[in-house]
Structures are given as structure tokens and as C-alpha cells.
Amino acid sequence: MKKNVLEFDRSRYDFRADVKETFRAKHGISEEVVRYISKDKEEPEWMLQKRLQALALFQGMKMPAWGADLSKLNLDELSYYVKASDVENASSWDEVPAEIKKTFEKLGIPEAERKILGGSGAQFESAVVYHNLKKEIEAQGVIFENMDVALQKHPELVQKYFMTKCVPIGYHKFAALHASVWSGGTFIYVPEGVRVTLPLQAYFRMNAQGMGQFEHTLIVAEKNSQITYIEACSAPRYSKNSLHAGCVEIYVGEGARVRYVSIENWSHNTYNLNTKLAIVEKDGIIEWINGNLGSGVTMLYPSSILKGEGARADFLGIAFAAPGQNQDTGSKVYHVAPRTSSTIKSKSISKDGGVTTYRGLVKISKRAPGCKSNVQCDALMIGKGSKSNTIPYIQVANNTAEVAHEATVGKIGDEEIFYLMSRGITKEDAIQMIVSGFIEPIAKELPLEYAVELNKLIQLEMEGSVG
């Protein structure tokens, strides 16, 4: 059955029975699977070669010996290519765990949206809004496409930037895995001098992208351009597949500014091993806003390479670990050019046995005089058995640098609760207020609807934690 790419992509929206493929990728990864994915997407030869090269690298690399426990992750049991018409969308609403359904209800998420978030929906049509936005920005020369489509429509751009200088295919084992089986994602190209004022959101067409296991996000912001991209979905997303290994590459051109917002809330059966990296040229700014609420195990360290003089990186992160969750996150900044600066602010909440780890790196190289970096980690411990680790690496090879790191770990102070209760607030409300205050610096950077959702979600998680 020969079909063109656009038709194929439609299937992800439409869930039409007649496009249902007979092939279902076998469990485990092999050259056959990789070749199939590439063929199915009718990719150019260089992409297939890249995938195969990455596969060889993946097979030769060892599992990381540090960080969260990955021993239960069985890479041979996973399906690496799930077509829209197969498992993900075909799973019925009944299969979605009751707990997640309950959360949807409490969050007041519309029926249709719930089904998509549950991985069982067929279509969520906010397409009108999306298309209008798209028309407007396309007039400015901005490209905002599904990664698969972009590869067909703009092969030279994709070839130039896709897993080349930013995240090379051999960056680490899961980057190599991603490179060999990637599918879907977002491609954004902002031409020189163009400032996109409205944030672009993957949310608008979330069934088309951003829901994959191995989605690839590539943002290229040319000189003096500006863009905000939001890949936020604070309601839990259920997926049958237990591994999420996405990749985000961001090129921030001279004087450009990119703000990347991501709230991830995968269901608790998921290993979230994501790779995010930005290269920032002269006077460019990258802003990371990163939230990790879900997944059983997260290992995610958005990184910035400050390559041009005066470049800046700001990272704002929040991690929430409920019982059984291990959030191992942080940020890395490489100061390789003079007078570059960075700030990292990380907040974590461990509740009732949840484990959070801040793991980060600030590296100031010899060739980079006048750099400044400030790292601040705050951890809040709630309930028995919670764990919190802070592992910041600071490496300074230039004596004109100023680097400071600060961290605090503690529970909610009895005095704070007492103070609020003396004002007539119940203990439960007092705790929630304090927690909301704790995450405020992150919430206020989010668009309103996400901030509200994030707050609600944390409140839900906090329910019954008095005692």
C-alpha cells in the first residue's frame, strides 16, 4: 500500500480504520525495525544511515552506572515504533487506570481531552486556533511543523541541524537509542530578526505530536529572533509504553532569545530518560522552564552550552516525587565563552517516600573570563520516608569567575503552619498554601492555564498529607 507522507500523518489525527497498518513493530530493537521506521516514513537515505549509525552506537554503549536505578527497564520488551493507528490510539478508555481517570475528573479536564491524555482518544480539535496562529507566523517565514513533515518539506534545514552539532548521536546511550528510532516531534525555524510574540504550543495538536515515546524537538532561532515554545501538559499522560526517550535540540543564534517550557507528567510506569541541550551564540539567551511531576524514574538534565560571548542561560526547574517515584533532574551549563552567565534555580518536593535528586554541573573553562553562575536548590520534605539528594558539580578553571551554590533541605516549619493556623486556616489548607508558595517562582513563569493546572495538581497530590 503506497501512500504519501501527508496522508500518513493525517492518520495520527483521524484514526481512520482504513489506514491501519498490518505491520506492528516487533518487541526489541534491531536493524530491521530501524529500517522499517525509516522506510515507512519515506525518509531520505542520509536519515536512514544516521539511524543505523546510531543503532550501532547504542548497541555498543553501556547503561549508565550512576543516577537512578534502571535495572528494571527491559529494553528488549519495548516496542520501538508505535503507529498512530496501532496500540496507542487503539487502546480503549477502559484500559486507562482508574487513578488517572479520577485525576482528570478532579482537574476538570474536558471529556474529549481526557481521552487523548489517556492515550485512547482519536482526535482533539483545537485545530482552528492552531491554524490561525500558524497562518500568522508563516507569513513571517517561521516554520512550525511536525518533525516528520519537516524532514520531507525542509530536508536541507533538517539535515544541517538534526543531531549534528547540538546533541550528537553518540551523546549517551539513550540519545543513540533516540536517534535510531525517533519519530514525530516538532521542528521550529525562526528567521533572522523575527520575534514571535505568541507562545507556540505543542498542546494545540497534541495527538499529532508530543505524545510519542521518541519525539524530537528541534528549534533553530536565527540572529536576533525570539520565540517561546511550550511543551506543557501538566495533566497526567498515560502511555502503555514504559520508556520515554525524547530529545530537544535548541540553536540560539546571536542575540536571539528562546524560552522553552516543558511540564512533563508521564504516568508512574514510565522511565523518562530525556535529553535536552541548547547551544547559545553571542548575546543569546536560553531560558529553560522545566517541570517533572510524573513518571516512575526521571533522569533529565537540560544543558546549555554558552558558546558566544555574553550568552546567558537561565534554568528554572521543579520536581515532585510521590511514593515510588525517583526524580533525578538538574541542569548543566558549560561556560566556554567570555562573560557568559547562568542561573539555575531548582525546587523539589519529596512526599511520603518519594526520592528527588538535584544533579547538576556548572563548568567554567579556561578560555572564558568574567563568567558568573548562581545555583540554588531548595528541597521540601513531606511525610515519612522521603529522600532528597543534592549533587552539584562545580568546576572552575578560570580565576575571574564567580560561582555560587546554595542548597537547603527541610520540612515545612511548625512555626509557619502554626502562624497560618492562628489566622484561622486549617492545617491542611496551611500546608497547601505553603507548598503553593514554594512552587510560586515556577508557576508564575507559566502561562495562566498551566499555572492553574500545576497548582491544582500539586494540591491533589498533597491531599491527605496531614498527619
Place this chain on the structure above:
Amino acid sequence: MSASRRAETRSVSCEAAPKTKMISEKIVQELSEARKEPEWLMQMRVEAFHKFQQAPLPSFKHGLHIILQPEFDFERVKLKKSTETTPNLNEFRDKFATLPEKDKFFYLNLALAKIGLARARTGERISIELDRKEQFCHTLIIAEPNSQVSIAESVSGDEEYKSNFVEIFAARDAIVNFASIQNTDSKNYVSGKYASIKEDAKVNWFDATIGGGFVKGSVVSLLDGKNAETKNYGLFLGKKEQQFDLYSASVHNAEGTKSDILMKGVLKDKAKGLYRGLVKIDANARKADGYQKEEVLLLGEEAEADAIPNLEINNEEVRCTHGASVGNISSGKLFYLMSRGLSKEDATKIIVEGFFEFLLNKAGVVGMKKSIMENLR
């Protein structure tokens, strides 16, 4: 033959007549015999020697990019024998050499070290000065309930390789103060200092690292008893091509325990300083309070500083804070002093002195101040 003679004349500082020989099991046995050691100790030493041979060299790789590359060639280690009789350790057999982190360096030390014993009986107060000229030292300090032990250690020497291990057992209500200045000319110096601190006892460390080509130093407090306390203060002063790999840790194993780590360092020229700190709070250590701070002044244009101040908190009812900063002297401070007529060097010196002053006062080692300040040049 001539080589060994040269070594003999160089190491005049050693008490016993020095002889240089490669290390072997036979030598370990002979040494133990000459020191009139009991059978169990000799056996322990021989076993340690075997473990030394089997153990891999620690990697000195901390995290992704933080790597030190010392040159260790144990073949080149020349042994200076000392045959002083070993004190009677029978009573402390269960305590001797039980420190938690055992690596290649520890085993070599255990096989060969001159063993020292300091014991303060219940209620007793003792103070000891230790002049470390020995190549391999292992000191056991027993502070019985309610006793008080003060130790001033100075480490010197010029060996290819030198190591020094200290174990402190502070029983209930005991107080141990251990202050050390290390200013050896040794090429490689490895030290490990550990304290097990019981209920209401206190162990206060002060550890100054000044000499040594490559220095690996650990100071670890195990807060094993309720309300035990530790202060772990240290400084380092790196010059030329010195490389330091320093580690301090507070391990809270019991309720109401308190720890305070403060490490200050100055790195000049091409010196490289890696500092790791750890505050670990066990699930049972409720109401624990941990503090950790590190400050480094990078004065040398080619100096490098790495810091990994870790927190590992397994219990929610705690308060734990840490901070680290790396930077140069602010130009504002220099300018202020220079506008008062001071040269840049003098201004720098005053600021560095001030940088350490607070720590030295806090650690209560005013007596050591002079010799440390001398090293600031």
C-alpha cells in the same frame, strides 16, 4: 647500592635507621616481628598487604568531567623501616582498623604503618602533640566516657609516598579536638581521618592542607549516638602544581545529631583543588541538623577549583543547608585597600588573611595561625 645510600641520607628525619627496600610479604612479616606484635596483628597486616596488591587504584574520577591524574607508582615507593615496639592493642581489637572506607591506600598503610595509641580513661583529660615524620602512620584514639582529648598534629617529610590514618572513638560525653597542619614535601600524601561519635560526645576537626604534590585527604565524622556533634573545619592552600583531592563528610546515624562543615581554600599559580563534601542523614536520624559550606579563592590565573558539595537526606524531619562559592578577590575590595596606599600584593595578602582569620578563630586554633599565615607568603 648508591641509590639506597642517597635515600638514607635524605631521610634523616626518621627516628629509626632508615633502609630502603621494595615492599613484600616477607618485609611486612619482619616488620611486625621487629615491632613485637601479637599473632593476630601480624596476620591482619599480611592480609592487608594481599588486599593492597589486589585492590584497584581509585579512579579519582568524580562525575563526568572532574578528574585528577596523580602519578602513583607503588613500585617506586621506598620503605623507611621503623621498628619501635607497637603498643598493646589487644583490648581494642574490635575497634582497630574498622573505619568504613577501605581502599588500596588504606591497606598499604595497614600493612606497614607504625601504630600509635592514645587513650583517655573515663573522666581523664589529655593533650598530645604528634610529630608525623613517619612514612606510614596509623593512630587509634580512644576517648572513654566523659574524657577529653586534644591532639595537635603536624605532618612533615619528603617521601615519594606517605600516608596517615586516624581513627577516633569518642564514647559518651567525651570531647575530642583534633587539629592538624600538613606541610610535607612528599610527592604523594594520603590521609584518612575517621571518628565514631557516641551519645552527647563531640569531635572537632581542624585540618590544614598546605604541602604535598598530590594530596588525597578525607575527614569523616560518623554521628552514631544521640545528640552527638561534630565540627569539621579545614583549609587548603595550593601553590605551583599541587593537586588536592579533599573530602569531608558528616554521616548522621542518630537522632538530634548536629554537624558543621566549613572548608576554605586558596589556590595560586597552577594549583588544582577538588573538594567533595557530604552531609548524609539516615532515616533514623530525626531532628538532625547539618550544615556545609565551602569557599574558594582562585588567585592563580591557571588555578582550578572543583566543588561537589553533596547532600543525601533520607528523612524529612531535618534541617540541612549547604553553600559553595568559587571566585577571585573582588576588585572593589582590592581597590579600597589600594586607595589607602597598600600595594596590590599587600592588599591581596590582607584579604587572604582575613579570609582565613574567621575560620581559624572559629576552629580555636589561634596557636596555629602563625605557621599558616607564613605559608601565605
